Amino acid sequence: MxxxxxxxxxxxxxxxxxxxxxxxxxxxxxxxxxxxxxxxxxxxxxxxxxxxxxxxxxxxxxxxxxxxxxxxxxxxxxxxxxxxxxxxxxxxxxxxxxxxxxxxxxxxxxxxxxxxxxxxxxxxxxxxxxxxxxxxxxxxxxxxxxxxxxxxxxxxxxxxxxxxxxxxxxxxxxxxxxxxxxxxxxxxxxxxxxxxxxxxxxxxYPRPRRREAPEEGLAALVLLGRRGVYLERLAGRFRGLYGVPLFPEGELEARAQAFGVAPRYLAEVRHALTHRRLRVRVYGAPWDGEGEDPQAKPLPKLMEKILGEALPLLAHAGVVPLPHAEPHGIKPR
The missing domain is CATH 1.10.340.30 (Hypothetical protein; domain 2)
Incomplete structure (x- = not known):
């Protein structure tokens, strides 16, 4: 040796x-x-x-x-x-x-x-x-x-x-x-x-690899029902997890019509993934459905950020009672 x-x-x-x-x-x-x-x-x-x-x-x-x-x-x-x-x-x-x-x-x-x-x-x-x-x-x-x-x-x-x-x-x-x-x-x-x-x-040593991660613009739609948040099973990178609808920004109007809601802009969330950066414009609205408890489902960190921003703002606007602004431990970022 x-x-x-x-x-x-x-x-x-x-x-x-x-x-x-x-x-x-x-x-x-x-x-x-x-x-x-x-x-x-x-x-x-x-x-x-x-x-x-x-x-x-x-x-x-x-x-x-x-x-x-x-x-x-x-x-x-x-x-x-x-x-x-x-x-x-x-x-x-x-x-x-x-x-x-x-x-x-x-x-x-x-x-x-x-x-x-x-x-x-x-x-x-x-x-x-x-x-x-x-x-x-x-x-x-x-x-x-x-x-x-x-x-x-x-x-x-x-x-x-x-x-x-x-x-x-x-x-x-x-x-x-x-x-x-x-x-x-x-x-x-x-x-x-x-x-x-x-x-x-x-x-x-070793020679640095410099690659700028591309940024992708998306929209998220937070729908508050009678018992909680509308959640769906996610696909792609977040396969198997749950979250609010996440889609290209240009699809907001069609998505809102599909749910019969008139969403308002709430906040912008930024999130870094391994090879890209996400800029998510978050929209929210009351929804004539049941909804689910977000804490009962596995959520990716991105969805925790989105809900942490959206729920207190919706509560402040009177969409949900104030005690539910931070449901089940999901807090503003």
Whole structure:
């Protein structure tokens, strides 16, 4: 084992954050943590990790639940397709297979997630390369734009003999998460500073990818009935979740006529997705229907924002009694 590898492991064993999944060897629990961390920051992921496992402590418990229940427990964590894929996976296997190759065949498991589970839970010698590892290795070896294949090959060759591959993978990830940061790396505190070829020009490694996310304009129609809000099952990105009607701005008149309402403009909500930004003009109206309790259904974060803006404004206008301005914990943003 080379000196820099010894330095990294020594640093990790001394400084690793005490995360709830850190010493976990149960492959299912490791999988849940990795899926959560795909699009959620660590501090935000921890309460959802505990909540999800409290309700679905095993793969069997997840398998026996309905998708709607799974999405409701996941609510707030965002990127709901992760939960949908976890649920689908639970219905395809009795137990998680103990190999990197087999794990990659499961729905929703890419090379990184499969490698993380295989190395941490089963001790397989396979490199787990996420964004943190990409940044650490690119700077350490001064690589401007390594391809995923090149980076995996490099990382695989760096797995130290005689050491736990799961611990090694986590050490690299931890360094990238807390020291080798994207914009302001803490180079003086880095255990690999003396070995780092890219230290003096860290911003070049890896070369930044700058892509402006396009903005999409939409309209939302909040209809208040006798017992609650009109909700419908959503499609596309929010498949399996519920929300108010969301559609291109030019369709507002036709949608309003279909419901027999005359909506008024309430507010504008902005929401960022992975590859695009949404600008939603929110309209509302009283509606001659029953409606539902929004808290009883799994809602995406976008819908929580929309209802949080719309309901108090409708209450202020006298559309609903004031006590219902913040129903069931949905508050203004």
């Amino acid at each position: 080379e000196a820099w590898q010894k330095a990294l492991l020594a640093w990790y064993r001394q400084n690793a954050r005490p995360l709830p999944w850190r010493k976990e060897k149960d492959p299912y629990r490791i999988l849940v943590s990795e899926v959560l961390l795909q699009q959620t920051r660590v501090a935000q992921a921890i309460p959802y990790y505990h909540r999800f496992l409290a309700r679905f402590p095993t793969l069997k418990a997840l398998r026996e639940a309905s998708l709607e229940e799974v999405l409701r427990v996941w609510q707030g964590a965002g990127y709901y397709r992760r939960a949908e894929r976890l649920h689908r996976l639970s219905r395809e296997v009795e137990a998680l297979p103990p190999s990197f190759a087999a794990l990659q065949e499961l729905p929703g498991l890419g090379p990184y997630t499969a490698a993380a589970v295989a190395s941490v839970a089963f001790g397989e010698r396979v490199a787990a390369v996420d964004g943190n590892v990409r940044r650490v290795l690119s700077r350490l070896f001064a690589l401007e734009n390594p391809s995923p294949r090149e980076l995996f090959s490099l990382a695989q060759g760096l797995l130290p003999e005689g050491e736990d591959p799961g611990e090694w993978n986590q050490a690299l990830m931890e360094l990238g998460a807390v020291v080798c940061l994207p914009r302001k790396p803490l180079c003086p505190a880095c255990p690999l500073a003396a070995f780092c070829r890219g230290r003096e020009a860290w911003a070049r």
